[in-house]
Amino acid sequence: MYTKEKQIKSVTLKIPENVSLKVEGSSVIVKGKLGELKKDFSKSRVWFELKNNELTIFTDQKGRRGKALIGTIRKKILNAITGVNKKYIVRLKVAHSHFPITVKVDKGFIRIENFMGEKSPRLVRIPNGVEVQAKEQDIILSGLDIDSVTLLGGMLENATKVKDKDQRVFLDGIYIQSKGYE
16 A cells, blocks of 8 residues: 655745744744834644744645645745735825715724715724824825735725726725825
8 A cells, every 4th residue: 555644845034134034833923123024824734944044834734735834825925925024005085076974083993984875884993003094085094914905905995896886987985096105
């Protein structure tokens, strides 16, 4: 009978000198000049080893799935390393032609009022660690975690998506204008 041992795939990351990285079980904590980010990978079949300022990521998943898993986790850790040194910024634009949309920041929520003439406001919860600045027609989202900043940008776009009308005529909504690091 033919048995095959589990193949273990790995990738190694070099940690920059201005960043400190700590591994606690299946979590990775990254500290930099702007703050600290904690990434939890407990739902993935990976484990970490930290030696000589290098982080090695291991998995026992086979084939393309294992390679993709390691690549995804590697990129999330690299994004965290970049995020603790530079803030990630998403700029959005409020566009309206029929009803003037107003955007306000209230106690952990973004209130979108008068969208398509609606009487009740649309509310979008602000994730932890994201700063929001709303000035007239511009909204600026910034934070250390690229995932939570872009998630909020997408939630704002989806909250003002025009349905059941011709989207070529009704261009009202909030649209992402640019993304990038500070």
